[in-house]
Amino acid sequence: MTTNSSLFETYGTKGRTLYKLYASFILTCILFILFYRLTHIPLEHYSWTCAWISLFASELWFSFYWILTQSVRWNPNHHQTFKQRLLQRHGNELPGVDVFVCTADPVAEPPALVMSTVLSMMAYDYPKEKLSVYLSDDAGSELTFYALCEACKFAKHWIPFCNNFNVEPRSPNAFFYKSCHSSSNLPITEEWSKMKDMYEEMINKIDFVVKQGQVPQEFKQQGFSKWTPQMTSGNHDAIIQILVDGNDKNSIDIEGSLLPRVIYMAREKRPQYHHNFKAGSMNALIRVSSKISNGPIILNVDCDMYSNNSQTIKDALCFFLDEDKGHEIGFVQYPQCFDNITKNDLYENSLNVISKIELPGLDNWEGTLYVGTGCFHRREALQGRKYTKGYIEDWNRGVDRTCVESPCVLEEKVKHLATCTYEHNTLWGKEMGLRYGCAVEDILTGITMHYNGWKSKYMYPKRKGFLGVAPTTLEQALVQYKRWGEGNLQIFLSRDSPLLFGHQKIKFGACMGVSISNLWAANAFPTLNYLLIPPLFLLSGMSLFPKVSSPWFIPFVLVFVAKHTYSLIESLYSGNTFKGWWNSQRMWVLKRITSFLYATIDNILKLFGVSKLAFTITAKVNDEDSSKRYDQEVMDFSSTSSMFVIISTVALINLFCLFGGVMRMILNNEGTNDDALLIQVVLCGLVVAINVPIYEGLFLRKDKGCMPYSITFVSLGISMPVCMLSMYSLSCV
Ligand SMILES: O=c1ccn([C@@H]2O[C@H](COP(=O)(O)OP(=O)(O)O[C@H]3O[C@H](CO)[C@@H](O)[C@H](O)[C@H]3O)[C@@H](O)[C@H]2O)c(=O)[nH]1
Numbered sequence: 001m002t003t004n005s006s007l008f009e010t011y012g013t014k015g016r017t018l019y020k021l022y023a024s025f026i027l028t029c030i031l032f033i034l035f036y037r038l039t040h041i042p043l044e045h046y047s048w049t050c051a052w053i054s055l056f057a058s059e060l061w062f063s064f065y066w067i068l069t070q071s072v073r074w075n076p077n078h079h080q081t082f083k084q085r086l087l088q089r090h091g092n093e094l095p096g097v098d099v100f101v102c103t104a105d106p107v108a109e110p111p112a113l114v115m116s117t118v119l120s121m122m123a124y125d126y127p128k129e130k131l132s133v134y135l136s137d138d139a140g141s142e143l144t145f146y147a148l149c150e151a152c153k154f155a156k157h158w159i160p161f162c163n164n165f166n167v168e169p170r171s172p173n174a175f176f177y178k179s180c181h182s183s184s185n186l187p188i189t190e191e192w193s194k195m196k197d198m199y200e201e202m203i204n205k206i207d208f209v210v211k212q213g214q215v216p217q218e219f220k221q222q223g224f225s226k227w228t229p230q231m232t233s234g235n236h237d238a239i240i241q242i243l244v245d246g247n248d249k250n251s252i253d254i255e256g257s258l259l260p261r262v263i264y265m266a267r268e269k270r271p272q273y274h275h276n277f278k279a280g281s282m283n284a285l286i287r288v289s290s291k292i293s294n295g296p297i298i299l300n301v302d303c304d305m306y307s308n309n310s311q312t313i314k315d316a317l318c319f320f321l322d323e324d325k326g327h328e329i330g331f332v333q334y335p336q337c338f339d340n341i342t343k344n345d346l347y348e349n350s351l352n353v354i355s356k357i358e359l360p361g362l363d364n365w366e367g368t369l370y371v372g373t374g375c376f377h378r379r380e381a382l383q384g385r386k387y388t389k390g391y392i393e394d395w396n397r398g399v400d401r402t403c404v405e406s407p408c409v410l411e412e413k414v415k416h417l418a419t420c421t422y423e424h425n426t427l428w429g430k431e432m433g434l435r436y437g438c439a440v441e442d443i444l445t446g447i448t449m450h451y452n453g454w455k456s457k458y459m460y461p462k463r464k465g466f467l468g469v470a471p472t473t474l475e476q477a478l479v480q481y482k483r484w485g486e487g488n489l490q491i492f493l494s495r496d497s498p499l500l501f502g503h504q505k506i507k508f509g510a511c512m513g514v515s516i517s518n519l520w521a522a523n524a525f526p527t528l529n530y531l532l533i534p535p536l537f538l539l540s541g542m543s544l545f546p547k548v549s550s551p552w553f554i555p556f557v558l559v560f561v562a563k564h565t566y567s568l569i570e571s572l573y574s575g576n577t578f579k580g581w582w583n584s585q586r587m588w589v590l591k592r593i594t595s596f597l598y599a600t601i602d603n604i605l606k607l608f609g610v611s612k613l614a615f616t617i618t619a620k621v622n623d624e625d626s627s628k629r630y631d632q633e634v635m636d637f638s639s640t641s642s643m644f645v646i647i648s649t650v651a652l653i654n655l656f657c658l659f660g661g662v663m664r665m666i667l668n669n670e671g672t673n674d675d676a677l678l679i680q681v682v683l684c685g686l687v688v689a690i691n692v693p694i695y696e697g698l699f700l701r702k703d704k705g706c707m708p709y710s711i712t713f714v715s716l717g718i719s720m721p722v723c724m725l726s727m728y729s730l731s732c733v
């Protein structure tokens with residue numbers, strides 16, 4: 001129910017009855033397939049029986065997984081916000097908002113890029129006295145600190161420029177790039193050129209310093225004394241620097257308006273203490289900010305995620321401040337969108353289907369995911385408070401700074417909150433703040449907040465709220481998914497598992513929906529099985545599927561055709577191209593047999609205490625050569641990753657089996673048996689078709705991005721004997 005006093009409105013998706021009919025149809029066919037498998041087990045020889053049962057097991061798993069994916073397709077939710085009403089009602093007393101930006105490595109995450117994010121955050125269309133931007137630098141790098149000092153100077157010009165010309169997006173990097181490369185509505189005026197020159201000057205300075213690897217003495221201003229020569233990124237004191245302080249008369253831009261607060265933080269690092277990656281830095285930020293600005297709303301972004309829409313804060317506040325439902329909302333998540341996706345999305349980085357279908361679907365169950373960036377939190381909820389009926393937020397919460405301390409005094413006063421030992425014997429990382437010990441701390445933290453009784457909203461606005469950088473090589477994409485798959489499976493196996501233990505705490509639909517990603521990794525073995533067994537048996541002429549003439553053939557074909565047609569429609573609806581869908585089908589296979597396989601193995605090793613948690617940061621820049629390949633949508637194999645061995649081996653086995661199997665059928669001319677092998681031929685043929693870029697990388701391409709020779713040799717060395725052995729041993733039985 002919505003009244004015209006609501007600050008937001010929710011509506012479902014059209015055509016759900018049709019969808020439910022389709023789903024029931026698929027379910028019926030699936031049941032037929034499973035029944036067929038159970039009632040037709042071949043008992044002639046052992047290997048055939050085993051293969052049959054293994055396919056049955058895979059199909060059973062895929063069926064179960066498919067049922068999970070229905071939860072988010074049942075009725076995806078969408079929201080509309082009313083910012084005008086918000087301003088009418090709360091315009092004069094909007095809550096304080098603290099923005100947290102995390103960075104961790106000045107090489108993988110160049111300071112110039114991070115500053116564009118920071119500047120876009122500073123330039124939000126929001127009362128500046130209510131806005132504070134915190135940058136956590138896990139590398140404790142003076143290069144990043146230098147860049148931030150420069151960015152604060154530049155902001156004095158940039159923010160008034162944004163206001164005067166209604167600039168969008170407010171990341172200078174994205175803005176100038178976009179206005180040079182596409183038709184921008186802003187004419188190239190004198191101001192525009194002046195601003196661009198100023199921006200380039202700043203970037204050149206930052207890049208110069210980064211290239212030098214240190215800040216030249218003459219560039220050093222106040223604050224740099226905290227960096228000593230002995231300091232390393234993994235071993236240093238806590239550093240907190242208030243660069244722009246709201247109370248300071250000098251904190252104004254060139255037009256005399258107040259600037260938002262800007263704070264730099266590098267928490268203490270010592271080799272003997274685990275720093276808990278991003279979760280650790282977020283928790284330090286929560287504590288430090290509580291003494292400096294203490295905004296009741298926290299916005300968290302990754303260092304590459306700039307604000308693409310200056311109205312997003314107001315947009316998000318429409319949820320929190322809604323008189324009817326706002327009090328129970330713990331967080332509002334915006335989709336993770338990217339600026340560098342190519343037309344056909346070669347590595348399926350866009351997350352389009354997740355953003356357009358799955359997260360809105362989870363919203364319907366009041367339990368969307370916190371995905372680590374582009375998320376607004378209620379500070380109290382993030383700190384671990386449980387929701388209780390009648391809870392009333394104090395939106396005026398803040399820090400009483402009437403008896404003003406100087407920034408230097410304040411910096412020293414809050415330093416202890418960012419030390420290694422502060423959290424010892426506290427609930428931080430367990431029940432307070434972001435949760436520790438998981439590679440997807442964001443997902444786990446979101447789930448915990450739901451367990452604590454908070455609801456969440458997922459908002460996909462017309463103009464995207466945030467844009468970031470997606471991985472641009474195959475290896476980076478797979479490594480990122482390995483981390484995600486691993487962390488998610490760990491959640492599934494833990495006491496926080498929504499599917500196993502969440503029923504009483506959150507809606508069952510949410511338990512199912514969250515488990516889709518929790519169980520990504522578990523698809524590895526069933527998929528490998530399906531990619532290897534049918535082709536190897538095709539090679540030996542042994543059928544594992546019904547004949548074309550058998551009535552049991554029908555459910556197999558129906559499921560296959562209907563499921564893929566639907567996935568194509570869904571993909572097109574979510575904004576992909578046809579080729580993009582085809583690419584996503586390939587990545588679906590590649591991720592499952594590498595990232596998710598490794599993720600599963602790592603989880604097993606972790607159970608035995610062998611493997612330790614790691615966080616490989618995704619590089620946000622690449623060399624020119626590989627960027628060019630990415631822009632041209634040519635797959636990049638230029639590394640000797642063991643993942644590529646698996647990919648090549650599976651692709652080669654399918655190629656050999658298709659070739660050998662079809663040859664055998666032609667030579668033997670086994671008319672009746674051909675009929676029984678058709679599904680295997682088609683399956684194998686599709687796997688080969690999808691792997692064409694892999695074969696090109698192995699044998700045809702000569703550029704720097706082709707498959708390294710060592711990988712070609714090793715994968716040939718594995719796939720050929722496997723095919724020969726299986727042909728020989730299976731033909732003998
Ligand atoms: O020790 C660390 C490691 C990472 N980060 C920051 O965490 C963010 C995410 O790292 P990135 O390498 O870009 O990983 P992604 O896979 O792109 O990140 C997604 O997945 C992560 C969980 O695996 C979440 O933490 C992120 O918020 C989410 O965007 C970046 O800003 C990093 O600077 C830290 O602050 N400290």
Ligand SMILES: [Mn+2]
Pocket residue numbers: 302304468469618
């Ligand atoms: Mn990232």
